[in-house]
Amino acid sequence: MNEIERHTIAVLVDNEPGVLARVIGLFSGRGYNIESLTVAEVDRAEALSRITIVTTGTDMIIEQIKAQLSRLVPVRMVHDLTEEGPAVERELLLVKMAGTGDKRIESLRLADIFRARVVDSTIESFVFEITGSAEKLDAFINLMKPLGLVDISRTGVVAIARGAAKF
Amino acid sequence: MTAEQMNGAEMVIKALGDQGVDVVFGYPGGAVLPIYDALFMQNQLRHVLVRHEQGAVHAAEGYARSTGKVGVVLVTSGPGATNAVTGLTDALMDSVPVVCLTGQVPTHLIGNDAFQEADTTGITRPCTKHNYLVKSVDDLAKTLHEAFYVARSGRPGPVVVDLPKDVLFATGTYRAPETIEQRKSYRPQTEPDPARIAAAVELIANAKRPLFYAGGGIINSGPQAVKLFGELVEMTGYPCTLTLMGLGAFPAADKRYLGLVGMHGTYEANLAMHGCDVMINVGARFDDRVTGKVAAFSPGSKKIHIDIDPSNINKNIRVDVPVIGDCAKVLEALIAALKARRFAPDHAALGKWWKQIETWRKRDCLHYEQDDKIIKPQYAIDRLHALTRDRDTYITTEVGQHQMWAAQLFKFEKPFRWMTSGGLGTMGYGLPAAVGVQIAHPDALVVDIAGEASIMMNIQEMSTAVQYRLPVKVFIINNQYMGMIRQWQELLHGGRYSESYSSSLPDFVKLAEAFGARGLRATKPSELDDVIKEMIAIPGPVIADIATDQNENCFPMIPSGAAHNEMILGLDDKKAGSPISEEGMVLV
Numbered sequence: 001m002n003e004i005e006r007h008t009i010a011v012l013v014d015n016e017p018g019v020l021a022r023v024i025g026l027f028s029g030r031g032y033n034i035e036s037l038t039v040a041e042v043d044r045a046e047a048l049s050r051i052t053i054v055t056t057g058t059d060m061i062i063e064q065i066k067a068q069l070s071r072l073v074p075v076r077m078v079h080d081l082t083e084e085g086p087a088v089e090r091e092l093l094l095v096k097m098a099g100t101g102d103k104r105i106e107s108l109r110l111a112d113i114f115r116a117r118v119v120d121s122t123i124e125s126f127v128f129e130i131t132g133s134a135e136k137l138d139a140f141i142n143l144m145k146p147l148g149l150v151d152i153s154r155t156g157v158v159a160i161a162r163g164a165a166k167f
Numbered sequence: 168m169t170a171e172q173m174n175g176a177e178m179v180i181k182a183l184g185d186q187g188v189d190v191v192f193g194y195p196g197g198a199v200l201p202i203y204d205a206l207f208m209q210n211q212l213r214h215v216l217v218r219h220e221q222g223a224v225h226a227a228e229g230y231a232r233s234t235g236k237v238g239v240v241l242v243t244s245g246p247g248a249t250n251a252v253t254g255l256t257d258a259l260m261d262s263v264p265v266v267c268l269t270g271q272v273p274t275h276l277i278g279n280d281a282f283q284e285a286d287t288t289g290i291t292r293p294c295t296k297h298n299y300l301v302k303s304v305d306d307l308a309k310t311l312h313e314a315f316y317v318a319r320s321g322r323p324g325p326v327v328v329d330l331p332k333d334v335l336f337a338t339g340t341y342r343a344p345e346t347i348e349q350r351k352s353y354r355p356q357t358e359p360d361p362a363r364i365a366a367a368v369e370l371i372a373n374a375k376r377p378l379f380y381a382g383g384g385i386i387n388s389g390p391q392a393v394k395l396f397g398e399l400v401e402m403t404g405y406p407c408t409l410t411l412m413g414l415g416a417f418p419a420a421d422k423r424y425l426g427l428v429g430m431h432g433t434y435e436a437n438l439a440m441h442g443c444d445v446m447i448n449v450g451a452r453f454d455d456r457v458t459g460k461v462a463a464f465s466p467g468s469k470k471i472h473i474d475i476d477p478s479n480i481n482k483n484i485r486v487d488v489p490v491i492g493d494c495a496k497v498l499e500a501l502i503a504a505l506k507a508r509r510f511a512p513d514h515a516a517l518g519k520w521w522k523q524i525e526t527w528r529k530r531d532c533l534h535y536e537q538d539d540k541i542i543k544p545q546y547a548i549d550r551l552h553a554l555t556r557d558r559d560t561y562i563t564t565e566v567g568q569h570q571m572w573a574a575q576l577f578k579f580e581k582p583f584r585w586m587t588s589g590g591l592g593t594m595g596y597g598l599p600a601a602v603g604v605q606i607a608h609p610d611a612l613v614v615d616i617a618g619e620a621s622i623m624m625n626i627q628e629m630s631t632a633v634q635y636r637l638p639v640k641v642f643i644i645n646n647q648y649m650g651m652i653r654q655w656q657e658l659l660h661g662g663r664y665s666e667s668y669s670s671s672l673p674d675f676v677k678l679a680e681a682f683g684a685r686g687l688r689a690t691k692p693s694e695l696d697d698v699i700k701e702m703i704a705i706p707g708p709v710i711a712d713i714a715t716d717q718n719e720n721c722f723p724m725i726p727s728g729a730a731h732n733e734m735i736l737g738l739d740d741k742k743a744g745s746p747i748s749e750e751g752m753v754l755v
Contacts, residue, residue: 014352017300018288029293059706060481067478073317076352 006035006056007082008089008159009066014074015041022072023051032057032065036091037158048076052158054134081159089159091127093137094119095128099148105162107147114140125150171342175304175335176201179268182311184211185344185651188239190230190606191215191421196243197283198270205226207398215606215635220247220626222599224254224325225625229603232586235389237318238603240267245283248329249290253593255325258293260590262387263413264323266314267295272332273440274302287329296324302331304339312344321355321474323387355475359492359500360612366488366502367471374445375516376523377405380428380457383412384450384474386582388494393582395415395498396449402505405510406524410437410451411574414585420576425524426533429457430725431571434532434736435524441466441731442523445447448472448493453484454590455754459606463730473497532723533575534738542692546643546714548576548616551642560584561604562611565597565621566649568721573616575721584613595624598641605637612640612703619712620669629682632708640702641710643675646717654720668690679710690714706720727754 013019018037027034035054042050055065062080068080081087095116097107100123107126111118116130130140134157141152174179184189190213195203204681206214217223220242227238248269250653256267260396272281277451288300297317299310310328318326358734371377379400385392393416400423406426417424426433438448446468450456454471458464461483470486472479473494480489490497548569562577563586564570570587579585587603588596597615605613615622620706632639644650661722668697676686685705689698695713702711725734728751 014350018298021289021293025293058486063481064478067480067482071321071476071478073350073353079215 002058004056004058005082006054006163007080007156008078008087008157009055009069010081010159011051011053011069012077013049013051014076015047016074017126019049019074019154020051022074023053023069024047026068026072027055027065030064030068031120038158067127079161081161084161085158086162087159087164088154089133090131091137091157092129092135092155093132093140094153095141095144095149096151097126097148098124098142098150100124100159103147107144110140110143110147116140126150130141170337171340173341174201174338175307176205176329178304178307178339178341179311179330179335180209181341182308183239186312186315187236189213191239191241191601192217192226192230193241194218194220194223194243194247195269196247198332199241199247199268199330199335200272201332202241202268202330207332214241214723216631217602219625220250220597221253222602222625222628222631222664224251224265224267225259225590225593225596225599225604226264226606226628226631227265227267228254228258228596229563229586230304230607231263231265231603232386232600233583233604234607236584237264237266237315238266242269242626243283244270244272245285248287248327251477252290253591255291255327257588257591257593257596258297258325258351258605259294260331261588262383263325264318264325265325266617266690267325267327268319269327269329270274270526271300271331274331276371277331277525287327291327293379294325295327296322297632298329301334304334304337307339308342308483309372311345312347313350317379318351321353323696328337339522355495356477356491357475357496359490359497359502361489362495363490364500364504367490367636368501368510370445370469370471370488371447371501372505372508372510373513374405375513376442376444376520377403377517378443378445378448379405379449380410380440380451381407381413381416381449382410382451383416385413385416385494386450388450388475390582392450392495394500395495395502399498399502402502402510403446404517406439406521406527408432408439410454410457411450411587411589415582417669418580422578422678425528427574428674429454429574430459430727431721431723432725433575433724434530434601434734437525437725437731437734438527439524443468445468446470448474448486449498450474451638452479453482458483459725460728460730461653465731476566496726507610509746516630535552535719537541539692541715542689542695542715544573544646545576545715546692547642547695547715548572548643551614551697551699552577554612554696555612555703558612559608561601561608561611563587563597563600563613563615565617565624566592566594567616567618567621567652568654568719569618569621570647570649571721572644574641577616594621596641598622598625599628599631601639601641602631602635603636605632605639606635612637614640614642615640617643618650619643619672619675620649623693626678629679629684629708629710633683636638637705639707639708641708642702643710644715645672645712646715646719647672648717658726667734675710675712679708682708684708687711688714727751
């Protein structure tokens with residue numbers, strides 16, 4: 001009952017000034033964790049944005065997080081994708097590799113296995129783009145580290161429920 | 168210009184009028200001058216000039232809590248807004264509906280560190296229910312109407328509307344409240360789920376040792392909820408206890424009332440909480456001042472929790488039957504369901520439970536000894552109650568021992584008569600709150616039961632009381648200590664009274680006179696009644712300085728980190744030697 005669980009929560013909000021600050025302030029003010037948070041407008045006509053938050057806590061804390069989010073005035077819907085059923089979770093990663101020779105070739109080979117794409121290249125560098133679960137991206141980063149990894153940028157998790165239903 | 172064309176400042180006045188506002192508590196400044204100009208040119212809306220913006224918010228709170236209406240505040244940008252922050256936080260913690268209009272520098276200067284600029288929406292985001300920055304006069308009327316709706320609906324709370332000066336000068340089209348479309352988010356649930364009502368009724372009907380634990384939610388819901396709650400207690404015959412915020416939701420004179428619950432609650436209320444088998448929480452939030460040690464809180468009970476705010480459910484205490492909804496609607500549904508099943512309480516079990524409660528009650532936990540030499544603080548409050556009970560009396564308080572004694576001893580028979588800072592514990596709340604109450608109830612007796620330390624925090628509002636001829640009475644329980652601090656230092660820190668002595672106090676009688684009010688003093692028990700009677704008889708504002716016993720402590724007390732059945736009844740209680748565990752020491 002008091003075990004720490006990891007939940008992915010989708011929050012649909014009115015896209016108005018300060019809404020992200022409200023959500024983030026709620027997490028910091030009440031001492032909740034944010035493992036990752038992504039946000040973008042998803043419906044311009046309705047001025048709706050979707051925030052995907054990965055968070056951790058006991059079941060009581062997770063319940064609180066959802067209740068606290070729900071009572072923010074610009075929040076339209078809160079869905080716990082982890083609890084409500086199977087969901088697809090994806091993250092995008094950009095990795096910059098620098099170097100020449102064997103390491104460069106090895107990184108290309110591994111990128112191929114991971115289905116990463118090269119989106120920028122010079123004589124002495126690559127930028128790979130890869131999408132997948134957070135775990136897959138972690139694994140890719142670990143493989144790239146000894147091969148000349150110089151920089152990474154990740155989007156954080158976006159998620160959507162499986163099946164035909166909205167949410 | 169057509170009738171509906173006006174500038175932003177006029178729109179503010181018009182919107183307040185359409186929202187039924189009759190009074191605004193405020194303080195002018197550069198950024199809100201256009202609104203003050205519009206105020207000057209009309210005579211529907213009354214403005215009460217406070218002496219500090221914190222006082223404006225507390226006055227609006229006093230107004231709101233004694234009427235059930237939204238309290239309105241008008242302050243300027245920068246320091247005006249930041250001074251209001253304590254009041255806003257207070258209103259948030261105690262669920263008081265307040266709309267606070269703040270001035271702001273013109274939109275083109277926002278972010279430039281302009282004179283008297285502050286990031287008001289940023290600063291007030293965590294201490295309001297919601298806030299707005301109005302960037303265009305076209306959004307102004309809609310935003311103001313929505314602000315009122317948000318402040319008073321669901322669980323009430325403070326809402327800030329930040330108004331840049333250029334928006335107040337700009338001309339736009341006014342929109343009336345009924346033309347505003349409801350936003351698609353924010354739909355507070357007021358109707359209870361019938362399945363939850365059925366589950367709650369099942370528990371209530373089969374209870375052997377039941378207890379009602381009721382809070383400010385009933386009062387916020389309104390007179391109908393108070394009436395229905397009385398009916399429910401009547402039809403069940405179950406005992407009832409109230410939180411600090413709930414005082415007045417059930418008549419104190421009723422024999423089913425067990426008194427205040429929580430840290431300084433009565434022996435019978437707290438032991439009933441600990442020992443009940445079904446707890447019916449109506450509009451309270453399991454605050455830490457009520458629960459004590461969470462792990463040992465009412466271990467044997469099934470708990471029903473009625474609350475309009477879903478985030479209160481399972482926040483501190485896991486409950487068995489949560490019922491989301493407005494108290495009045497939930498109580499109505501409960502009563503109907505109980506009637507439908509021809510409910511009759513289990514008289515045998517209930518009789519046994521009441522017998523147990525009566526043995527606890529016989530401990531007479533609020534007892535004190537009054538001699539003829541020095542006034543006991545409890546005696547002062549008892550006498551104040553005795554000499555004002557025939558009137559419609561409104562009580563506000565500051566924060567500390569005097570507040571707890573008032574909560575324990577002053578008997579409230581009706582709701583909306585008790586205004587205190589519960590959640591935030593704001594010293595300096597009482598006097599400005601009394602100003603707000605007296606504005607709303609010009610002919611009532613309004614008394615701020617104060618401590619000599621707390622009253623110094625917003626004493627400047629005496630000037631407001633004098634200006635508007637508000638006959639508020641400041642009744643100072645003067646023990647020359649920050650009494651609750653001194654009490655904790657005595658119990659927890661070896662009697663090392665670090666900085667808790669009220670040094671260099673003013674002569675409160677002369678201070679009252681300096682403000683243009685009247686000052687009275689009682690130093691002996693024999694003088695007390697005459698001072699109270701004179702205080703009431705004087706038609707204007709009064710400060711009554713009551714010199715009380717410096718060593719008196721507020722008991723009973725559940726030490727922090729302890730359970731309800733570990734409460735100490737007084738210093739001669741054997742538990743009082745080392746009342747607080749190391750675990751409890753770190754709690755507040």
